[in-house]
Structure formats: structure tokens, C-alpha cells
Amino acid sequence: MTFKVTILGSSAAMPTVDKHHSAQILNVSEQFYLIDCGEGTQNRLMKMGINPLKINSIFISHLHGDHIYGLFPLISTMSLMGRRTKLKIFAPRPFDEIMENHKRYFDIGTGYEIEFCEVRTRENNLIFENKVMEVYSLPLRHNIPCSGFLFKEKTLPINIRKDIVDRLQLGIAQVVALKRGEDIITEDGECITSESVTYIPYQPRSYAYCADTQYSAKLAGLIQGVDLLFHESTFADIDKALAKRTGHSTTTQAAKLALNAGAKRLLLGHFSARYSDTSLLVNEARDVFKDSFEAKEGHTFEIQRY
Amino acid sequence: MTFKVTILGSSAAMPTVDKHHSAQILNVSEQFYLIDCGEGTQNRLMKMGINPLKINSIFISHLHGDHIYGLFPLISTMSLMGRRTKLKIFAPRPFDEIMENHKRYFDIGTGYEIEFCEVRTRENNLIFENKVMEVYSLPLRHNIPCSGFLFKEKTLPINIRKDIVDRLQLGIAQVVALKRGEDIITEDGECITSESVTYIPYQPRSYAYCADTQYSAKLAGLIQGVDLLFHESTFADIDKALAKRTGHSTTTQAAKLALNAGAKRLLLGHFSARYSDTSLLVNEARDVFKDSFEAKEGHTFEIQRY
Numbered sequence: 001m002t003f004k005v006t007i008l009g010s011s012a013a014m015p016t017v018d019k020h021h022s023a024q025i026l027n028v029s030e031q032f033y034l035i036d037c038g039e040g041t042q043n044r045l046m047k048m049g050i051n052p053l054k055i056n057s058i059f060i061s062h063l064h065g066d067h068i069y070g071l072f073p074l075i076s077t078m079s080l081m082g083r084r085t086k087l088k089i090f091a092p093r094p095f096d097e098i099m100e101n102h103k104r105y106f107d108i109g110t111g112y113e114i115e116f117c118e119v120r121t122r123e124n125n126l127i128f129e130n131k132v133m134e135v136y137s138l139p140l141r142h143n144i145p146c147s148g149f150l151f152k153e154k155t156l157p158i159n160i161r162k163d164i165v166d167r168l169q170l171g172i173a174q175v176v177a178l179k180r181g182e183d184i185i186t187e188d189g190e191c192i193t194s195e196s197v198t199y200i201p202y203q204p205r206s207y208a209y210c211a212d213t214q215y216s217a218k219l220a221g222l223i224q225g226v227d228l229l230f231h232e233s234t235f236a237d238i239d240k241a242l243a244k245r246t247g248h249s250t251t252t253q254a255a256k257l258a259l260n261a262g263a264k265r266l267l268l269g270h271f272s273a274r275y276s277d278t279s280l281l282v283n284e285a286r287d288v289f290k291d292s293f294e295a296k297e298g299h300t301f302e303i304q305r306y
Numbered sequence: 307m308t309f310k311v312t313i314l315g316s317s318a319a320m321p322t323v324d325k326h327h328s329a330q331i332l333n334v335s336e337q338f339y340l341i342d343c344g345e346g347t348q349n350r351l352m353k354m355g356i357n358p359l360k361i362n363s364i365f366i367s368h369l370h371g372d373h374i375y376g377l378f379p380l381i382s383t384m385s386l387m388g389r390r391t392k393l394k395i396f397a398p399r400p401f402d403e404i405m406e407n408h409k410r411y412f413d414i415g416t417g418y419e420i421e422f423c424e425v426r427t428r429e430n431n432l433i434f435e436n437k438v439m440e441v442y443s444l445p446l447r448h449n450i451p452c453s454g455f456l457f458k459e460k461t462l463p464i465n466i467r468k469d470i471v472d473r474l475q476l477g478i479a480q481v482v483a484l485k486r487g488e489d490i491i492t493e494d495g496e497c498i499t500s501e502s503v504t505y506i507p508y509q510p511r512s513y514a515y516c517a518d519t520q521y522s523a524k525l526a527g528l529i530q531g532v533d534l535l536f537h538e539s540t541f542a543d544i545d546k547a548l549a550k551r552t553g554h555s556t557t558t559q560a561a562k563l564a565l566n567a568g569a570k571r572l573l574l575g576h577f578s579a580r581y582s583d584t585s586l587l588v589n590e591a592r593d594v595f596k597d598s599f600e601a602k603e604g605h606t607f608e609i610q611r612y
Contacts, residue, residue, distance in 0.1 A: 014386045017352045021379070039379040040346045046323045065382050065412050073327070073345040073375045080320045098411050105404050106371050 001029045001132070003153065003205045004302035005228065008044040010269035010295045012234050012248075013066045015039070020297065021066040022270065024230070025050060026151055026207060028133050034058045035149060035209050041070035042077050048298065053083050057128060059135070060091035061211055062121070062146035063098070072102055079110040086113040090128065090135075092121050092145045121145040124222050138222055140213035143247035148213065150223055153204035164197040202305040208263075211270050214244060215253035220260035227303045229263040230295055232270035237284055239272075251281045255288035269295030307335045307438070309459065309511045310608035311534065314350040316575035316601045318540050318554075319372045321345070326603060327372040328576065330536070331356060332457055332513060334439050340364045341455060341515050347376035348383050354604065359389050363434060365441070366397035367517055368427070368452035369404070378408055385416040392419040396434065396441075398427050398451045427451035430528050444528055446519035449553035454519065456529055459510035470503045508611040514569075517576050520550060521559035526566035533609045535569040536601055538576035543590055545578075557587045561594035575601030 004027050009020035021038020025045065032054045034041070045052050052074060061067055071089075078087065089095070096116045119127060119137050122145075128135035131154070138148030158179050165175060174184050183193045208223040211232035223229065234248035243250050249257075251268060258266035266289050271278055278294055285292035293301070310333050315326035327344020331351065338360045340347070351358050358380060367373055377395075384393065395401070402422045425433060425443050428451075434441035437460070444454030464485050471481060480490050489499045514529040517538035529535065540554035549556050555563075557574060564572035572595050577584055584600055591598035599607070 014383060015349065017349065020349070039376065040349060043321065043323070043326070043346060063412060065379060069375075069379045070345065073371060076371050077320060094411065098407075101407050101411075105400065105407075106369060 001305070002027050002302075003029075003207070004300050005035075005207055005230075006048060006050075006300045007267075007269070007295045007297050008041055008048070009038045009297060010271070011038075011066070012270050012272045013064070014273040015066075016273050018297070019271075019273070020044065021069065022061075022211060023070060024209065024295075025055075028151065028153070030054075031056045031130075031132075033135075033151070036061055036067040036211070037069075037071040037074060038066050039069040042074045044297070045074075052078050053081055055087070057088040057090065059149050059209075060089065060095065060119075061140070061148065061209070062092060062142060062144055063095060064144065064212070067212075072106070075110060075114070079112065083110070083112045086115055088115045088117055088128075090117045090119050090149075092119050092147060119147045121147040136222070138208065138210060138219060139216075140210060140219070141216045141247065142212045142214070146212055148208060148210035148219070150206060150208045150226070152206040155204050156201055158194075158198045159201045161197050161199065164192070168192065205303040205305070207303065208261075210257075212248060214247055215249050215257065217260070220257055223261045223263070226261055226263045228265050228267065228301055229258050229261060230267040230269065231257055233268045233281065233285065234270050234272050236275060236281055251284040252288055255285040255292055258289045258292070263289075264291065265301070266292040267295040267301060268292055307611070308333050308608075309335075309513070310606050311341075311513055311536075312354060312356075312606040313573075313575070313601045313603050314347055314354070315344045315603060316577070317344075317372070318576050318578045319370070320579040321372075322579050324603070325577075325579070326350065327375065328367075328517060329376060330515065330601075331361075334457065334459070336360075337362045337436075337438075339441075339457070342367055342373040342517070343375075343377040343380060344372050345375040348380045350603070351380075358384050359387055361393070363394040363396065365455050365515075366395065366401065366425075367446070367454065367515070368398060368448060368450055369401060370450065370518070373518075378412070381416060381420070385418065389416070389418045392421055394421045394423055394434075396423045396425050396455075398425050398453060425453045427453040442528070444514065444516060444525060445522075446516060446525070447522045447553065448518045448520070452518055454514060454516035454525070456512060456514045456532070458512045461510050462507055464500075464504045465507050467503050467505065470498070474498070511609040511611070513609065514567075516563075518554060520553055521555050521563065523566070526563055529567045529569070531568050533570045534573065534607055535564050535567060535571070536573040536575065537563055539574040539587060539591065540576050540578050542581060542587055557590040557598075558594055561591040561598055564595045564598070569595075570597065571607070572598040573601040573607060574598055 008023035011019035022036040023041040024035040026033040136150040140146040181194045207228045208226045231254035233251040233254040235243040237252040314329035317325035328342040329347040330341040332339040442456040446452040487500045512532045514532045514535045537560035539557040539560040541549040543558040
């Protein structure tokens with residue numbers, strides 16, 4: 001079962017020739033979730049060979065243009081491509097008003113329903129759920145209401161060791177009981193504990209997207225043990241006063257957050273265009289958190305089953 | 307003196323991997339005028355090495371997303387780049403309302419003034435003028451209010467032949483009179499006609515941008531003798547019923563318009579994504595109007611002095 005994120009854009013507010021505004025696509029079991037949607041997102045989806053019609057839902061962190069300007073063109077293209085299935089858009093208010101105004105002024109009659117799902121940016125809520133995944137909002141500290149998102153595979157059903165079932169010739173009722181966590185007594189009077197014969201097939205995987213935000217110590221508690229963490233790091237450590245003033249983080253702060261959250265890997269991005277050599281920024285984070293990587297456009301980061 | 311247009315995007319409403327929404331940049335004497343502004347325009351400006359701060363004014367033909375979605379990101383970037391000079395935006399109403407709403411919902415305090423200049427889409431008006439150029443609105447026939455634009459160099463001052471001035475030792479007053487079109491009598495009693503000694507240094511050049519529109523016979527009269535004509539040709543000749551229904555033109559209609567307008571060259575674009583081989587579309591136009599060319603992205607079409 002796939003669990004991977006592809007970076008479509010990771011510039012800060014000022015894009016450059018080859019760094020575009022924020023957008024990422026998360027593929028969980030071939031269901032696609034778009035996270036933020038800066039200008040040109042549809043073009044980069046096409047370049048990556050991802051059909052926009054495969055997008056299940058869209059998660060918008062906040063209503064700054066560099067995270068949303070690509071949304072209306074994408075909505076329009078989905079309509080021209082013949083989308084009929086509902087599209088859920090998770091975003092803070094007043095996204096609903098913006099959408100209504102947009103429909104009023106622009107001539108886009110979409111052939112599919114768009115459902116607005118409000119994200120309360122000060123709360124840590126379960127906002128989305130399907131068979132395999134849950135998504136939680138993560139309160140962030142930016143200069144306008146802003147939410148991160150934690151994507152978590154659901155805890156998987158317990159499996160039972162097949163060799164035990166065969167050896168003891170267990171019936172269905174016994175297997176079900178063991179999987180439920182109950183112990184059983186076999187016809188031979190043997191006590192079989194659930195713990196001794198069952199296992200979790202693999203650990204549920206998780207991805208947290210945290211942009212845009214100042215350093216927030218509380219955040220670490222909400223994403224404990226996350227497999228992959230994207231945390232904005234607009235500025236180098238030396239510019240931390242500027243980071244605070246503008247509602248952003250430094251490389252070192254992102255790394256500290258990853259450390260405190262017990263994250264397995266850290267992706268850095270949303271770098272200010274002022275830094276021409278981004279490897280210096282990554283190295284700065286690595287001094288604090290070794291497994292830090294740049295969220296480079298076009299790169300895919302997969303979380304393997306373990 | 308430069309007079310050239312660079313194609314930044316020329317797809318129809320459905321973009322493809324390498325065909326972007328409508329945008330062109332006209333360079334007249336190193337003053338830059340942006341015509342329409344589809345998604346990703348700022349990126350393609352950067353790719354062409356054109357500094358967005360050099361843009362003098364923006365001309366928006368109509369309020370369909372594929373002609374305007376790149377405008378707000380561009381406005382934002384200009385602000386981040388430190389623009390201080392006023393930006394004029396020519397567009398049909400209710401662009402002013404859209405702009406106001408945008409400012410209200412998005413956090414873009416621009417450091418420069420944006421002046422909205424209404425384009426009345428049913429009128430053929432002089433809407434812009436500076437020392438070297440005039441711009442006229444051109445009523446088009448689309449399914450929402452839509453205007454084309456005619457960019458015309460101003461008629462240049464008459465020059466006087468330097469050999470005549472030297473031979474006859476003409477004074478300033480005599481030169482001024484001849485340049486004004488008056489005849490003079492020299493001290494030797496010789497009559498010098500203005501016509502015989504003056505000349506126009508070169509013909510004023512012109513460019514007409516006509517998208518989106520159905521075929522409009524009247525349009526030819528408004529752009530007579532234009533040097534370079536961009537006329538949308540969304541559809542092939544065989545799809546003319548569809549063109550009419552959707553407020554667009556065919557290749558053959560664009561060519562017929564160029565012929566009737568006495569245009570020197572025709573640029574074709576805004577091709578529907580349904581046609582994979584665009585050379586067939588260009589050839590269709592060439593059967594009617596020989597000097598037809600595809601408005602390919604990244605290509606520049608210069609009008610030489612003559």
C-alpha cells in the first residue's frame with residue numbers, strides 16, 4: 001500500500017524561475033490528496049503524470065495567495081476534463097465566501113459538487129476519515145489563521161500467525177476471538193494467549209505538513225512519532241528575528257521541532273528566495289536533526305511499511 | 307525603436323503540459339505592456355528574462371479565468387519585488403469589484419497604486435496614449451463582454467532632407483514651416499514645396515490582439531493595414547458550428563479577417579487542446595492568408611521599421 005508525498009512547489013511567497021509556490025500531493029493507496037495549491041499546481045501535476053481528476057480532496061493551510069492561487073484554475077480544468085465526483089476542500093473561513101464570489105464573477109459552472117469543509121485553525125480535530133486514513137488539523141502560529149495537517153494511516157487489524165492456525169487446527173470462532181485480543185483454551189486444554197500468536201502486520205504510517213508557522217513547542221506533542229514531517233523553514237538561523245516578525249520558522253527551529261516530536265525524517269522547504277545556496281540551510285538543520293532533507297520540487301518521499 | 311510581441315501563453319481554456327493560458331508581452335521602445343495574464347504568467351516572464359517591474363500597463367481582454375488567473379499572483383510578486391510606480395490595469399467591469407474583493411480576502415497590501423481603467427467592450431475607443439503609442443479598444447463577439455486591443459505607434463514627425471537644408475542654407479523658421487507642410491520662397495525667389503523636401507522617417511507600426519471572439523466582419527474595418535494581427539483560432543474549419551456556439555473562431559475565419567483587414571502577418575493561437583498537430587491548423591489558415599504563423603510560446607514576433 002502506497003504512502004508517499006510528492007513536492008509540487010516549495011518556494012516562499014516570492015517564486016523564482018524554477019521554484020514554485022507551495023503544493024504537495026500525498027498518495028495513500030492510490031488515493032490522491034492535494035495539500036495547498038499555489039499558482040501553477042495543475043501544470044506541475046501534469047508534468048508529474050498525475051491526473052488532476054484523481055484528486056480526492058484538497059487541504060488548504062491558509063488563505064495567503066502563495067498557497068491558494070492555483071486552486072481556481074485547477075477547479076476549472078477539472079470541470080473541463082469532465083469531473084463528476086464531488087471534491088472536498090478543507091480550508092479556513094472565509095474560503096466559502098471567496099468561492100462564492102469567484103463563482104459569481106467568473107464564468108465557471110463546474111459539472112461537479114464542491115463541498116467546503118471548514119478547518120478551525122485553533123483546534124486539533126479529526127477533519128477527514130476514510131477506510132485507510134485519518135486527517136487531523138494542527139494549530140499553527142502564523143500571521144493569519146493557519147492550520148497544518150497530520151495524515152495518519154488507521155491502526156490496522158491484528159493478524160494471526162498462520163502456522164499456529166494450521167498446527168492447532170483453530171476454528172473461525174477461535175481465530176476471531178484471538179484477533180479480538182481474547183485468550184482461548186483449545187480442545188486439548190492448551191491455553192493460547194492472543195498476544196503470543198497475533199501481530200500487527202505493519203505500523204500505521206503518518207505524514208505531517210506544517211506551513212506556514214512560527215516555532216510552536218506544542219506542535220511536537222500533536223505529531224509524536226510522525227514518520228515524515230514537512231516543516232516550513234523560510235529563514236536561516238541567523239534571521240530568526242525576521243522569522244518571528246513574519247510568522248515563520250528557521251531551519252534550526254524546524255529541526256528542533258522534529259527532534260522533540262520524535263519524527264523519523266524532516267523535510268525542509270518554503271525557503272525565502274534570498275538564499276541562493278539551499279544546501280547551507282539543510283546543513284544547518286542537520287546539525288540539530290540528522291535526517292533532514294530539502295523538499296525539492298519533483299521529488300517524492302515514500303514511507304515504507306515497517 | 308523596438309516593436310515586438312512575445313508569446314507567453316496561447317492555449318485555450320484547457321492548458322496542457324507545455325501550453326499555458328493566454329498572455330503576451332508587447333515591447334515598444336523598451337516599455338512593456340502585458341496583454342492578458344493567464345495562470346503562470348510571472349513564471350514565463352522570468353523564463354524569458356523579462357523583469358515584471360518593467361511592465362508599464364496590463365490589458366485584460368475579458369474576465370474568463372484563462373485570461374486573468376495569473377494577474378493576482380503577478381501583482382503580489384511585483385509588490386514583493388518593491389514596485390513603487392503605479393500600475394494601470396485596463397479591463398472590463400466588474401474587474402474593479404473583483405480587485406476590491408481580492409484585497410479584502412487576501413493579505414496583499416501592495417506598495418504601489420493600481421489604477422483600474424474601464425474598457426467598454428462595445429466601443430472602439432482610444433484608451434491609452436503616451437509619447438510613442440496609442441491603444442484602442444476593439445469590440446469583440448464572445449460569450450461574455452470582451453475587447454481586443456490595437457496598439458499603434460503614433461504618426462511620426464515629418465523629417466526634412468538634410469542635403470536640401472545645407473544646399474539652400476535654410477534658416478530654422480524655414481525648416482519649421484516646411485516640416486509643418488507649408489511651401490516657402492527662398493531669398494533667390496525659388497519656390498520649395500514641402501512635399502518635395504520632406505519625408506516620413508518610417509511608417510507607424512501596429513499590432514492588434516483579438517481574443518476571444520467569433521468571426522466579426524466589422525473588426526476588419528477597425529484594424530485596416532495592421533502590421534501584425536493576433537486572432538484567436540480555437541477551432542479547425544470543420545468545427546465551425548462549435549466555434550460559433552462557444553463564441554470562438556476557426557482558423558479559416560481568422561485568415562479571412564486578416565485578408566479583409568489587409569494585415570501583413572497573422573498569428574494564430576488559443577488552439578483547443580483537442581488538436582494535437584497544430585501545423586494542420588496553420589496550413590488551413592495559409593490556404594486563405596499566406597503569411598499565417600502559430601503564436602508559439604516563447605516566440606517573439608518583431609515588426610521592423612519600413
